[in-house]
Amino acid sequence: MAEDSDVTISIRHIHAYDAIAATGSTIAAANELGVSQSNVSRLLQQLELYLGVRLFERDKNRLSPTREGLQIGPQIRAISDRLTSLKVMAQELEHGRSQEIPLRLAFPASLSVTLVPRLIKRFLRENGPARIEVKSGNYLSIERMIADDEADIGFTRLPESTLGLKHERLLPSRNICVLHRDHPLSGRDGLTVTDLKGNDLILLNNARPVRHELEALLYNHGLRQRPAIEAHSVGCACALAAEGLGIAVVGELIAREYTELPLAFVPLEPALTLNYALISSERAPLSKVAVAFLRCLEDWI
Structure with a gap:
């Protein structure tokens, strides 16, 4: 033929x-x-x-x-x-259900072991099977993961240090005092800088801009003591406070993930605001599976 x-x-x-x-x-x-x-x-x-x-x-x-x-x-x-x-x-x-394209998440360690597992469980229950990758790092490394297309959704503190990022959700917060529930100051409705004098403080490491803002606030109100312990994550600071090692001054949004520890969460006065954001890349739209995951974050937000 x-x-x-x-x-x-x-x-x-x-x-x-x-x-x-x-x-x-x-x-x-x-x-x-x-x-x-x-x-x-x-x-x-x-x-x-x-x-x-x-x-x-x-x-x-x-x-x-x-x-x-x-x-x-x-x-x-x-x-x-x-x-x-x-x-x-x-x-x-x-329909956002393909396992060929993974959902890649980048969160700080303090949330990767608390919030993120709960969200993934809910996401899989509501959306069916999916391939998911969870990455952890500091805020700068998370921003770079997003910018370099190594992750789809990331969590960072504002202002960000990396170009090419899109804010998917803004997450306002504030600094609060976290202390053991048996601490003499744990029953207060609020703590001032004056109340912190003479107490061991647990602060996040001094490489962070928010640490400089906090130290300026403390200094302007006459508190010039060095922290008893420096921590490299909110989760670590909360765990230290739960052992009665001092009063941690950290962001409320992340600290509230540690309510299962024997802790009290008391607002710091005057308030020092913090802003976080869920971020994605400006260069590419989110996949449908990533959009579905963002919906699971709405209740937490």
């Missing part, structure tokens, strides 16, 4: 072959595909012209594969299987 270079093969030709091979009849194949028998016969003829070989022989009202058809058939069916798989993948992507 000579090849016809003018024939253009489409998905319809592959589906027609697949149906004929499965049923052994152009009539049954037409019924399966919901088209006319003449349409199926024409598609088969065009496919045979394109390949340059006859794929089926008629044998008592039934189509049987030729020798060439037996050799080529598995490859044609493989194309059909790939097309079906491609369609399923596309539908999963459309």
